[in-house]
Amino acid sequence: xxxxxxxxxxxxxxxxxxxxxxxxxxxxxxxxxxxxxxxxxxxxxxxxxxxxxxxxxxxxxxxxxxxxxxxxxxxxxxxxxxxxxxxxxxxxxxxxxxxxxxxxxxxxxxxxxxxxxxxxxxxxxxxxxxxxxxxxxxxxxxxxxxxxxxxxxxxxxxxxxxxxxxxxxxxxxxxxxxxxxxxxxxxxxxxxxxxxxxxxxxxxxxxxxxxxxxxxxxxxxxxxxxxxxxxxxxxxxxxxxxxxxxxxxxxxxxxxxxxxxxxxxxxxxxxxxxxxxxxx
Ligand code: DGL
Numbered sequence: 453x454x455x456x457x458x459x460x461x462x463x464x465x466x467x468x469x470x471x472x473x474x475x476x477x478x479x480x481x482x483x484x485x486x487x488x489x490x491x492x493x494x495x496x497x498x499x500x501x502x503x504x505x506x507x508x509x510x511x512x513x514x515x516x517x518x519x520x521x522x523x524x525x526x527x528x529x530x531x532x533x534x535x536x537x538x539x540x541x542x543x544x545x546x547x548x549x550x551x552x553x554x555x556x557x558x559x560x561x562x563x564x565x566x567x568x569x570x571x572x573x574x575x576x577x578x579x580x581x582x583x584x585x586x587x588x589x590x591x592x593x594x595x596x597x598x599x600x601x602x603x604x605x606x607x608x609x610x611x612x613x614x615x616x617x618x619x620x621x622x623x624x625x626x627x628x629x630x631x632x633x634x635x636x637x638x639x640x641x642x643x644x645x646x647x648x649x650x651x652x653x654x655x656x657x658x659x660x661x662x663x664x665x666x667x668x669x670x671x672x673x674x675x676x677x678x679x680x681x682x683x684x685x686x687x688x689x690x691x692x693x694x695x696x697x698x699x700x701x702x703x704x705x706x707x708x709x710x711x712x713x714x715x716x717x718x719x720x721x722x723x724x725x726x727x728x729x730x731x732x
Pocket of ligand 1: 463464467468495496497526527529570573601637638639
């Protein structure tokens, strides 16, 4: 069986593109629809209830566009809404993000690992259950990095101010002899080269994107919902912010490699998300 409907992906902003690029790399035949809620970015300092409401509205929007699976390419939204979305839309497959505590603990030799993520991600039930399941004999340091999401949104990957933010966030981890560093926010993989050079060779950085893309592929295969492998996917991006700025950000963070991309605006009308032009 084949299913030509698109994969729905969302994040507060550009961060989920770190997941999108891996999904497209592993499954170039799939169409995707990506929503960046840039009207509300960053999500990380907001209440879980507010992020849950945004996530539910974005899910409704993506389902209206005919998506066959939804990838919550945002740790914060997954912490706030993964369980409730699965309950509310029980026939829809969701792939959520959870910080990669399990592989970090398995690989650690120093017995100290760290997760960098937003404040809201650490508050959710999802993170508490990860610690309970996997972090019995290893110390897991949780670190928030204020300002980093904004720096990635602004495209300031190499700015001196961004390096200063990274130093403040990472130096305590180096001092604590962390040997596994989990990127628990999908914006951070775009800073991975800078993170690796600051944290040094003693620590391995774990980006969950390849595993999330593999899981997406597995779920589609199990449901017989993969697209025909002969085709090349088409990609539509919606932002609740400014479409030309978002298009520049996408092209800068994930340079085109021949695939079709189309960038559009979507608007919040009260609690609902609406596109000006219908997609099909
Ligand atoms: N990229 C998101 C995450 O993985 C959201 C960050 C934010 O908006 O604060 O958590």
